[in-house]
Amino acid sequence: MKLYRIIRKNVRKLLRNIPWLAFLVKPTTTEKTLQSHFKDLTKFAALADVNGLKLGDEYLWPYFRQRLWVQLYGVGRGKMEKAKIPPEAMQRGRLSDLPLADRPKLKKKYNALDINEIKPGSYNVDFLFMVVTNASETVLLPDGSYYHRVTDPFYEIAGEVGSAMKMEMLRVKSPQLERSKMYHHKAQYVMAPVPTQRDDHSRMSYPVGLLKRLNRRIPSLEYTHPIFRKFINWEMHTRDYYIDLLRRINPRVLFLNGFHYQAPLISAAHHLGIKTVDIQHGIQVGYNPLYNDWEEMPPEGYQAVVDTFFVWGEKEADSIRKVFRGTKHAPVVTGFPWLTRQLELTPPLAEEYQQKFSQYRVKGLLIMQNQGDVPHIYKELIRRSPPDYLWVVRHHPKGNRFTLADFGPAPHDNVLLDTYFDQIVLAQLFEHADIAISEGSTVAIEADYAGLYNFVFGEKGYQNYTQEVDNGSFFHVKNAAALYSKAETLDFTLRESRTGNYAKTDVKAIFQGLLDEGFETEPERKIG
Known part of the structure; x- marks a missing residue:
């Protein structure tokens, strides 16, 4: 046997020197690009039965896909520790993030509410805007306040049409929480759920060999069944918490910025008949799979993906229609109000x-x-x-x-x-x-x-x-x-948009339409 291996090795080495047999040569290892990591994800989704991963009628693939996207984004940028992020990392709120002993002090310091302190129907807001701690959308204004450049322009317009509220989950002990005291438009903190033992994984439908195929197709990550089960349990625990929270706040429309971290929240709103909106915050047409390569989406769409995408212009709207082909999902062209608002707020x-x-x-x-x-x-x-x-x-x-x-x-x-x-x-x-x-x-x-x-x-x-x-x-x-x-060939005295990518629309009329639509579907909502 040893002699056979030696002969085989030498024969293959000899054959590799023949030009027309170059396919025998083992390719040189190269560093993977961020794009190649993302291709691993989309190829896996195309080959595996990802929609077979369900809990009742709830598709669990969007939850898992978003986690994989976040991990691959980190690994592709050289942050190898992202390959093994904790199962609770997407929603935070672990005991190490928010120790039980610190919860009362943080709650008092930031005027946060426990969910049981929110009486059902005490808010009944038309438009609820969720923001997150240390968001890259925050801009420091000359008066020392922080303005959410993606969210706040819409929040201001929404307040002219109906009742509007900003909310932020207090889910991690961080110095960045101090920023909330200086928000240009204040947000109400709500305490994140306390971790608890769950067994949701025991009731889910799980395609045979899914993780084995995942580890083979996406070698930069490594998944075990205990990690995967804990991830599902925590996401479902968070989803149930949001169902309870949204029942109490009772919004008609829920807005968020960056839907990939918010699968439990979006699904909770879907369960209650609350319309969800993702506000465009960056490029959507391009190489990243957050807003691309959803060919695996079933005809009815996913519960954990938003209903409506607020987009800058027709370019993004066309892309959303092509990518998110489920009947649940659709774009609305709103432009980007921050582009004009910032000139009013800054020197x-x-x-x-x-x-x-x-x-x-x-x-x-x-x-x-x-x-x-x-x-x-x-x-x-x-x-x-x-x-x-x-x-x-x-x-x-x-x-x-x-x-x-x-x-x-x-x-x-x-x-x-x-x-x-x-x-x-x-x-x-x-x-x-x-x-x-x-x-x-x-x-x-x-x-x-x-x-x-x-x-x-x-x-x-x-x-x-x-x-x-x-x-x-x-x-x-x-x-x-x-x-x-x-x-050297350009005329720098000519100042005009050459793409027309940002549409100019009547955003107030769009919000009024959302409100009217909410009244029409009121009997179907499960609030209360």
């Missing part, structure tokens, strides 16, 4: 920087996303920069922070990197800029709305803005030379 660019900007012919924004390192093209742009170009670095709210030295050894007299440019609202910065460069950031669309020219780079940049690049609205570049060459 203009500081005078000292306005003078600095005025000294240069072209002002460009280098938009950082969640990169682990400074993109090579940024270093190249600075190194080869003409003297009449000014570059401003804008960090992602939750991304790495870099120094000027990270952008290369070139002189940095025409590069601005300061926390000021991370805190000032983008609309005020756009007023003094000409071009924006990113790897496909949402900022590109906001910059276009303000009339800037947009350059994107990399595969991700093209995939996120394929339509815009192909029709000439955006420019896809491979290096600094290509950008500078194209920039």
Whole structure:
């Protein structure tokens, strides 16, 4: 047997040297990209009986899919610890997150309510907006308050149409809770559920070999049955808690930002006949599977995915219709009210920087996303920069922070990197800029709305803005030379949107329609 293995090994080695037998060569191991991790997820969903995972008539796949997405997003960015996040990580509220001994102190400090303190029917609000602790949507305003840039503009409009309420679950002991005291629009804290023993997993339908196939198809993660069961039990415990909570608050419409963390809440609302709305907070057309690749969705849709998607424009609306084909789900075009609201709430660019900007012919924004390192093209742009170009670095709210030295050894007299440019609202910065460069950031669309020219780079940049690049609205570049060459042909005095991606709509009329629809379906709701 040993001799056989030696002969087989040498024969295969010999055959690999023959060009037309190159398929025998073992491929060189390469580092997986974030996109390739996401493809593992969508391939698994296409091959496995994911819709066979049920508890009664409740599809459990959306719960699990969202958890896998969060894990793969972390692993794809080099955070390998995300491969083994605790089963309760999606909803938090573990005893280590919120110790029992600390609950009374936190409840008093942040004026939070226990669920039993909320009397059924004491609120009966029309519109309930859920926000989360330490959300990247929070913007620090000049008066020291924090404004939820995605949620609050809609909250303000909703309050003109009916009764509106903001709510946040207190589910983790964190210094970030202090921000809530400085919210521009206050949110009511409600204490998260206390962990308890559950056996929901014993009643679920479970396709044979599901986890075995998962571990084979998504090797970057490792799942055992105890972890999976504990995850399902905690998600169902949270769902039941939300059913009780929503019965007491009695909203007609529930709004949230980022539905992938909120499967139990969305399902609870569905159970009670409460309409759910996801407010667009970033790019939806592109490479990430949160808003793409839901081919496995059954004809009726999923209980744990929202009914309605508030989207910026027809581009996203068309994508939602194609991706979320269940009859339960549909888009509504609302635009993005924050784009105009921010100019009303914030001061203009500081005078000292306005003078600095005025000294240069072209002002460009280098938009950082969640990169682990400074993109090579940024270093190249600075190194080869003409003297009449000014570059401003804008960090992602939750991304790495870099120094000027990270952008290369070139002189940095025409590069601005300061926390000021991370805190000032983008609309005020756009007023003094000409071009924006990113790897496909949402900022590109906001910059276009303000009339800037947009350059994107990399595969991700093209995939996120394929339509815009192909029709000439955006420019896809491979290096600094290509950008500078194209920039010399542009008229920077022309300030207009080249995509029209943000629709201008009557949002108040949309809310009135939601309210009217709620009254029509009132007899079907299970509130009370």
